[in-house]
Amino acid sequence: MEDIGYLYFSQDDYNFIKEHFPDIFAICEQYVSSREPDIELTVTDSQTDMIDNKVLMAIGSSATAPYGNPSPEAIELEAIWDRA
Secondary structure, eight states: OOOEEEEEEOHHHHHHHHHHOHHHHHHHHTTEEEOSSSEEEEEEHHHHHHHHHHHHHHHHHTOBTTTTBOOHHHHHHHHHHHHO
């Protein structure tokens, strides 16, 4: 059996994900176990890895030519994910 862990997002961070990355938000919503005072997700290691992959793909796909830099929203998403 896989270990259960928790991810925590502030209300502001979670709203940012909802606004700018609705696909990631929809995935996260499946695992919400509490909304007060922060958003708490109860996840297994494999679920965390799956969300992590979605976050990394979103950051990578936001990179634009000619320099391949991620968008400001993707940079913020990375910071939010690091805090979770």
